[in-house]
Amino acid sequence: MALHPDFPDSPHAILDPEVRWFPADEALRDTTMDKLMPPLVAQLRRNVKAFRDGGYVGASDTSKSLLTWWFKEPHLLPGKDAIIGSFEYYFAQREAMETIIYLHDVVGAKDKYDLMRFDSSGAVSAGMFDETWRRFVIKMATGSGKTKVMSLALAWSFYHRLYEPDSELARNFLVIAPNIIVLDRIYHDFQGLRIFFEDPVLPDNGYDGHNWRDDFQLTLHKQDEVNVTRATGNIFLTNIHRVYSGEEIMPSPEDENTMDYFLGKRPTGATTDSKVDLGMIVRDIDELMVLNDEAHHIHDSKLAWFQSIEDIHNRLLQKGGALSLQVDVTATPKHNNGAIFVQTVSDYPLVEAISQNVVKHPVLPDAPSRAKLSEKQSAKFTEKYADYLDLGVIEWRKAYDEHQKMGKKAILFVMTDDTRNCDEVAEYLENRYPDLAGGVLTIHTKNNGEISEAASGKKKEELELLRKQSNEIDSNGSPYKVIVSVLMLKEGWDVRNVTTIVGLRAYSAKSNILPEQTLGRGLRKMYPGNTEEYVSVVGTDAFMDFVESIQAEGVELERKAMGEGTKPKTPLIVEVDNENTHKDIDALDIEIPVLTPRVYREYKNLADLDAGRFTFQTVAYQEFSEEEQREIVFKDITTGEVTHTTVLDSAGIADYRSVIGYFAQTVMKELRLVSGYDVLYGKVKGFVGDGLFGKAVDLESPNTLRNLSELAATKTVIETFKQAINELTVRYKGDAEIRDTIKLRKTRPFVVKDQGYMIPKKSVFNRVIGDSHFELEFANFLENCPDVVSYAKNYLAVHFKLDYVNADGDISNYYPDFIVRVSDGRVVIVETKGQEDLDVPPKMERLRQWCDDVNRAQQEVVYDFIFVDDEGFEKYAPKSFSDVLTGFTKYKET
Structure with a gap:
């Protein structure tokens, strides 16, 4: 029941139906997969894949536009002064919407009989709806x-x-x-x-x-x-x-x-x-x-x-x-009997979400750790389960200390069997563990996980406060570190910071609670990105048997050593190694000057674009049949993936405006332009109408629209405008000044994906994470160089970056790989490379300019740079850093 070996790591990757999880051995995929999944899902996944691959043929114009906008257009995240990132929906979200639209627009599904057409099990009947x-x-x-x-x-x-x-x-x-x-x-x-x-x-x-x-x-x-004031909206x-x-x-x-x-x-x-x-x-x-x-x-x-x-x-x-x-x-x-709703049309199971690091990984104690736990012979609930509570607190403390470095608060969740024992556990935790005094929030629930305050008869104000405390428990402003409840909060408490769950009883069948729901309150991630996060699950044998039943859903539960002396179950955290008494952090620190930018974009110049001066190869204007003229599909110029579809309207009239708008928006997004659409739209319209084909063409003609969907025309328009805009708007400043400095020892902690790392002695950081094997190899070399005083991997969190003009003429940011301080006092910026690309020369030239600017602006420290390729490093095997400086060039031409 393991995931397919080709199942992708990224939650954004398009999932082929043939690599999706199903509850059987991989050898049975071809013969039994359809019968072991939600009955409609297997066939719908295949049909929706064909729908997606075909450019959403059969969908309405509105649906096509929305699907293209949501899932194929780049969505940049503007910051105060610049673009700070991008947003992309998960494939699970995409597939859900594609399935809904496919069923509505293409299939025309109106009722259960239309859905039953996709049954792969042969067991679905109308009576199930x-x-x-x-x-x-x-x-x-x-x-x-x-x-x-x-x-x-x-x-x-x-x-x-x-x-x-x-x-x-x-x-x-x-x-x-x-x-x-x-x-x-x-x-x-x-x-x-x-x-x-x-x-x-x-x-x-x-x-x-x-x-x-x-x-x-x-x-x-x-x-x-x-207050309904209108019939719609x-x-x-x-x-x-x-x-x-x-x-x-x-x-x-x-x-x-x-x-x-x-x-x-x-x-x-x-x-x-x-x-x-x-x-x-x-x-x-x-x-x-x-x-x-x-x-x-x-x-x-x-x-x-x-x-x-x-x-x-x-x-x-x-x-x-x-x-x-x-x-x-x-x-x-x-x-209640465990059977899935037959109306299920899209499925992103927990096993896939864990694999793609969309949620936390559940971790259970390994056999030796579990063997140390026992239920004591005592009528007192907390004495009976003291081992489990103690292990839960130990695991929580280790997680708490690690997450605190990131400014996050770890939460411990304890589940009991009734309100009396719930109160007893809360009192026990507060009195036994000084760090939990005043930090335990008690929430009584009934047997099915619903809130119950019948025993206390709390009034509205108290209930509102409880609700507020429950919702805000993740925040550092909340005093609570532990939730103790009867059973489990079934839904709604979507706290992200639960790192440890302690279960002190089994669930009964009448509770109608599933193991997915039990773990669900601890699965939401604390950090963005694809870093691995974990929730430790500790409990009685009966509780653990219940949790382990989730393995029937394909979830592989990790088992690790728990207790005193074991590692915390947290993501890898890189931080300044202040607690290491063997390191002199001040001596290992390196100071990096921050210069004013050398290149910038002058947006106001868009109006000066002159199509008469563009350098491009004209595109041949072809004559298409009436049938071909209705096939207006635009594809990505690099991947060939369908990105945009324009269909003639119901009157059979082609609308060139959406195509011109598509070209203008694509250019703006690829160049990260934040304004100027109106100006650019007019320029693109003029270029297409008078220059692209070497002659004037009728933009209203369906034949012109069909020509514009050809890859040669699309590529020529987009690439020509990108080149022209870069030439017009990218400007160089004459000099740069030092406006600030970066001190490595001031870097804030950050989490990274679980990967290979090295424990350094000559770096302020506790770990060196390599983006490649060669980076780790080079870091190990620096550790053993007698003439290297200190060094650091240039993580994104360091914020040392250089603006430069890339091989396409666009403005980009460049993060060099290593910062090295050598025994003669110099600070050397090192770029390591395995596979070279066209951007290596402009990066190295920009690094040369940066060093010149810094050395001109101050004389206390000399800054230098070097380019080290893995092939040369392996061939010449330098013994010291001075060998690197003399044996490798400032940059290597391709």
Whole structure:
């Protein structure tokens, strides 16, 4: 049941259906895979792959535009003064949206009978579907971004209904959360439409001919705060219990059992009245889409939630409409008996999420560590389980110390069996461990993981405080380091900082809790990127047996030594080695001058672009048949991947504007230009119309549009403008001045991916991480050079970078590899290279200029540089750093 050997490490990589995980040996992939997965998923993955590879043929224009914008366009993250990075959706999020759109646009799926066409098991029947409306279930591991999928699905439905003449989708949305905690989280993302504008959900105005951002007019209504003033453009965000219709009284903070008030009632057949009658709201609107978060709570057609949504659907039917679509997102779409919802159309399982470092890796004690644990013969709960509590605290402390270096607070999670023992454990931890005094938060839960405060009868103010404390426990401002609960908080507490889980009992079947849900509260990552993170899981034999049952889902549980003297289960942290008494950090420190930039871009010059002076090879203008003229597909000029598709509109008229806009946006994004689109659009339009083909052409002609989709035309337009803009806007400053200095000993700690490293003696850092084997080899060489006083790998966290003009004429940043201080006092910047590229000469020339500028600006220290290639290093085997300085050139020509 291991992952396929070709399964990629990156969560952004496109996953081939043939390398996806399935619950059997790899040898059975060809014969049994389809029958062992969610019944619809295997065939849908293959169909969606063909849909993706074919450029989304069959999808509406609106859907194509959105899919292209979300998943194929580069999304840069602008900082205050420059571009600071880029954003890319996970493939799991992409596949979920592609599947929804494929089923709606291409298949035209309207009900269960359309979905049953994709059954690979042969066991799905119509009776397994309770609903009569269109419902898709998206299965995604905890922490893999379900809320982002909800935002994309919502935007797609809105625009599809707005822009597609015959659309049956909706511009009103009922967003359902299972409890108040989840509702608060969604509200934070949706408030002010934050997620839609902060993430690249909404295309730029003008993209493919629409004013997307101007047209996205929506009002968010939370719970009882509903004020419907228009028939479309509403998001109704509510708890699941507010959807029910009936005659019972709403939960109150004055109730004896205030759990219902705090978390939101989950009736088991009974119904609950609501201050907001959604039935009344639906009477005033003609279109609605339902989005369900944490949707594993909806599995029984007898429950009031189902009857209420069915009632909404029926009301819409009476008005000649229908519930347009219901999308459920959850990590565990399973019935009480463990059977998966047959409506599941997309699946990103936990085993894949762990492999791609989207979530933490669960770690269990190895056999020797576990053998040291025993349940004591005592009637006192904390005495009976003292070994487990002590090991949990030891593991938590080690993680706490490591994460504290990064400014993060590790959290310990302890689960007990009832409220009395929960209180006893909390008191035990506070009294026995001084560092936990005042740091234990107690949350009572019922047998199924729901909050229960019946015993204490807490009032509204106390419950609000508990809710606030629970939500803020990750922050350093919170005094709490431990949560003690009855069983496990089932959902909603999406804390990121849980590093250790201690379970002191087994789950019973009636709890309806799955091991994925138990681990789920500790799986969310603390750090961005693809670094490995871990959650240590300790507990009784019964609890561990329950946790280990997750291996049936393909999850490989790591087992490591735990207890005193063992390593912390944390990511690799690189930091200044201040605690090492064998190092003189002051003596090992190296100071690096920071100079003002040498190159910059003068954006105002875009207006001076003169197409008459462009240097390019004209493109032959071809004549295409009428059928060929409708195949307008644009491909990436380097990879050949389809990036943009323009189709003639319903009147058969080609719109060249979206193509010109595509060219202009591509140029701007590749050059990281933050303004000037209007100017550039006009320049591109003029060049295409009068110069590209060596003659004037009719931009309105479908034949011209078809010519523009040819790779030669696309490449010529984009590359010609990039070259011309670089020549026009890239400017050099005459001199540079020292504006600051970098001291290596001031570098803040940072986490890195688990990889090979070396423990240095001559560096301020505790580890040298090599991006290649040669870098580690070279670092080892520096350690043993008698004439090297100190050195350091130039990590990104050091912030030593040089601006330079790359081989394409664009402005880039260059991070040299090593900084070395030698015995004669010089500081030498070293660039190591295995595979050389075209950028080596301009980098080395820029490094030469930097050294000249620094040496001109100050005379205390001489700065020099050298280029060391692995082939020469192996061939000549230098014995000292002076050998390197005399035996290697300043740069090596290709």
